[in-house]
Amino acid sequence: MRLYSYFRSSSAWRVRIALEYKGVAYERVYVHLRKGGGEQRSPDFLKISPLGQVPVLEITGERGLSCITQSMAILEYLEETHRTPPLLPSDPVERARVRELAEIVNSGIQPLQNLSLQNELSVRGIDGAPIARAYIEAGLSAIEALARPVAGRFLVGGSVTFADVLLIPQLAAARRLGVDVEGFSLLRRVEQECQALPSFRTASPDAQPDREPAA
Numbered sequence: 001m002r003l004y005s006y007f008r009s010s011s012a013w014r015v016r017i018a019l020e021y022k023g024v025a026y027e028r029v030y031v032h033l034r035k036g037g038g039e040q041r042s043p044d045f046l047k048i049s050p051l052g053q054v055p056v057l058e059i060t061g062e063r064g065l066s067c068i069t070q071s072m073a074i075l076e077y078l079e080e081t082h083r084t085p086p087l088l089p090s091d092p093v094e095r096a097r098v099r100e101l102a103e104i105v106n107s108g109i110q111p112l113q114n115l116s117l118q119n120e121l122s123v124r125g126i127d128g129a130p131i132a133r134a135y136i137e138a139g140l141s142a143i144e145a146l147a148r149p150v151a152g153r154f155l156v157g158g159s160v161t162f163a164d165v166l167l168i169p170q171l172a173a174a175r176r177l178g179v180d181v182e183g184f185s186l187l188r189r190v191e192q193e194c195q196a197l198p199s200f201r202t203a204s205p206d207a208q209p210d211r212e213p214a215a
């Protein structure tokens with residue numbers, strides 16, 4: 001497998017965590033999202049990711065090489081093809097809870113902080129940072145409230161799930177964008193649990209060969 005990744009991309013980070021947690025061997029291809037206007041806009045990259053986004057997972061299937069975009073689709077693919085250790089609970093209600101929390105990040109927060117939207121707003125003379133911060137705060141508050149009755153060592157129960165996989169990169173993005181996360185005590189406790197795991201450490205931006213000093 002090959003993962004097209006950028007060290008700071010929160011969506012690529014999700015996939016790195018899942019690959020490391022499941023012990024799947026993979027090669028990395030680095031796509032610099034800022035250099036020269038962004039390598040994600042190159043004609044070659046747009047052929048495999050028409051939206052010009054990382055992550056992309058290249059796999060060898062029955063029809064030869066193919067590429068999967070969208071981190072949630074990639075996570076579901078990895079879960080179905082590498083069942084252990086699982087990242088979804090066996091209980092359907094808990095599974096729904098995990099996907100609910102993951103979707104708050106995936107569709108309720110991340111698109112509003114993403115580079116292309118922020119660039120587009122800036123071209124129109126709008127400062128997108130306060131808007132991103134408002135959605136991050138609302139989304140993290142919702143996750144903290146929804147997870148409180150179901151959390152164990154991790155967000156949903158005692159094992160790592162997709163919800164934790166999406167939370168960790170999102171908390172880092174929140175801090176980078178100036179959101180005060182101190183008040184999210186459950187989320188910060190779960191973050192500490194995750195950061196104690198080797199797979200989360202290996203997947204972190206600081207551990208990536210393409211990492212750069214903080215901007």
Ligand SMILES: N[C@@H](CCC(=O)N[C@@H](CS)C(=O)NCC(=O)O)C(=O)O
Nearest residue numbers: 009010011053054070071114115116
């Ligand atoms: N829904 C997509 C979002 C992917 C995404 O937004 N990727 C960002 C990095 S986190 C990106 O490649 N941005 C490049 C750009 O906006 O130009 C996913 O989950 O994979």
